[in-house]
Amino acid sequence: MGAAPGGPLLAALRLLTEDPQIWPDSDSVRATYVHGLMVDRSASGQGLGAHLLAWAESRASDHHHTCVRLDCVSTNHRLRAYYEQRGYHPRGQATFGPGCTWHPVTRYEKPLP
Numbered sequence: 001m002g003a004a005p006g007g008p009l010l011a012a013l014r015l016l017t018e019d020p021q022i023w024p025d026s027d028s029v030r031a032t033y034v035h036g037l038m039v040d041r042s043a044s045g046q047g048l049g050a051h052l053l054a055w056a057e058s059r060a061s062d063h064h065h066t067c068v069r070l071d072c073v074s075t076n077h078r079l080r081a082y083y084e085q086r087g088y089h090p091r092g093q094a095t096f097g098p099g100c101t102w103h104p105v106t107r108y109e110k111p112l113p
Helices: 048-062 077-085
Strands: 011-016 031-039 067-073 089-094 105-111
Touching: 011 048, 031 048, 048 067, 067 077, 077 089, 077 105
Parallel strands: 031 067
Antiparallel strands: 011 031, 067 105, 089 105
16 A cells, blocks of 8 residues: 555555464464554554555455454554554464564454454
8 A cells, every 4th residue: 555656655564364473273263364564654643554454354354254363562552552442352472482583472353243
């Protein structure tokens, strides 16, 4: 998602059909996984993040998935509150082994109607 062709990229995300590192039960749930959601700071406050999440939820529903899942660094309380305000529910934390540079993440899930 961005401005006119050739314009700046303002927002983006990746959609996946599995995420075994963070959601090891991903093969037992028909879910869409959101990764890399970002909004350029110059466009913050314009609702682009909410628009992208709604688009992801619509795509998931189109594919007959039962939920949308995502994660964020557990210490990012502002982002966690943002997801919770949009109907995403915490579903535990994923941690990574010794020597891994990844920070613990909180997993979120939103059931689809």
